[in-house]
Amino acid sequence: MATEEEPTVDVKLFVDKEKNKVLFAESGKEFVDVLFGFLTLPLGTVVRLLGKQSQVGCLDEIYKSVEELSNDFFRTEACKAMLLRPISTAAKQCCDLKVRVEDTKHREVYVCGHTSCCAKADGSFSSVPGAACKCGCLKFIVTDDLQVAPASTSLMLSLFKKFGVEDPSRLEQRMIQLSSVEMTNLLKRSLTSKQPLTGHCFDVAISNDVSALEMVLESLHPKQGNDAEHELDNVRIRVLRTNSSSLLYAEVNDDFVELLFGFLTVPLGSIIKTYGSWPSIGCIGNLYSSIDGSAKGCIREPCQCLLLSPKLGGSDKGKGYVKQGPQNFMVTDNLHVLPLSLENTIQVVCEAKIQSNDLAEKEFSLAKSQLTELLKAALVTPKALSSVLLPPKNKKKLPHLSSGLY
Template structure:
């Protein structure tokens, strides 16, 4: 199946070899804002492995009974992520796959909205005033030096943009125009390692909201600030979705007991079965939705979930943590491989 690519109109200053701004639809704005909801572990994994197709994780697949069995007293239908278990009502396997309902209406942003995005990822509504303001802030006097191109962004370009937003002040230009005193290692208990591992479960938007004001700003923070400036109703669909981007909660069952940040955990979402008439005949088509207004039946999710108890590692155990945050079990023999010259220099 061919990958869907999102068009992005980019205005380039040929003389400075720099992206001045980009004009984007609500689809691209949704992608930028969704960065803030991703857990840090997901970001690290996707950036590290995006060039290797073998490491791409498939979306979770859900299954229901082929006979659409339901509880007699409330018509709830059973749901599972495993297709080899039997239906609780009949002897058939729960192997009828259903996908999330794709309504084509986007996620966070009103579908008809259009935006202007600066090179450092400030997102503002698209109107003549914002466009002229963007040109003025970039010191553009010679409009003849500007060039307009429409680019197509696939998953590789989007992951490159996510990567660049952490390290570059000009991530759009990086994509389209560019392709010591030191700690040797630290000896720590499982409590510190649990803290390090728990950072991977915290959504990016929550980490940004916890950052102090005295650090150097990152381009990814401009997306966060842009969302805080957009009006609900005019550009964003609801205050609930705005809060979901700016202050996202952890996934269910991922809150570590010894966390030190003000973190909250999302409850398990209520899922519903949606039924629509088939375009090819008289049969119905079924999909999974979180929108109760289109519910045909409630779904009882019986998928196996792991409840995090205490932390991620077994204790009591000691670990070594390097300056690059590589964590390994503490083994005294490993220290013998560290040269005295290196130790003294550190």
């Protein structure tokens, strides 16, 4: 629980006691500000905030690789630092909140523009330009799967109908206060669960749904023609695999490693924009769709653009992070990067308990579409290389999933 000195945001939960499920929550803009701020966080920042235990595909291993590699493998010491603590340009506008999840300093805030506003006396601010001040008392409804909309009678009735609430008096109301630690926990749940509010309320253990992950893996095709596609030529890699078609590691050059490490600098909102949804099984994609949907009228257009297309700030564009040269690397199936050496290769083979006569080397030429699939797989499975290079023979089509609030 938060201490008395620690800032918190108030959220009222409406709970179905019989099902032990949060149906929806009501809050002021402070809570919604923090939720929308999740979208501006680069993937590397997400991993760092979650203590390298994000449970999102291979992200933790990519981040650990950057940490463990010597500074000699990076173009400058600052390049390594930027990968470990990437900053989104939208952070200046969207992350100086009452409860701060990200700890980067130097941010801009917005105060109410009305000269008669009484809230200015206590220093009230908002991360979202144009958001209603507390003098206007704008309230939001947030569903368990993080769909956001301004409170209204029609929305209340539609939610009663959606959840089969015949007697609203039977719903239990719980007021909770969320600190930065608890909001960080909610961030983790939003990446890996469809019910983060219920999970927080009833302290449900965070675990990945294996069957749901398998369904996602069956479709690893990104949207075509968007501006986030990596402009790279085909990349050639050598893979050490077993005769039974399991993959141990890939031998790659600095360009491939640059692609993996650069992935840590991409904000969550840009990932959703690229693939059309959150590739893994969480529900943070609902926050993204709410910005241009059910909550659109509550966010001024300039800030809306920052949330829908957040970009990296502080990078050294055009020069890359990894030092170029003849040095090769090995990348394991879970995308952990190591310098290519006899010691490291033997260690991987020994850990896999494979006999040398059961090993075979194969060369692959990866097109841009496959590289993009690999990055998507990195968000879904700890076996990203295998899922792209050794795909299942019979892929099933994913069912159409509706993300509407009503």
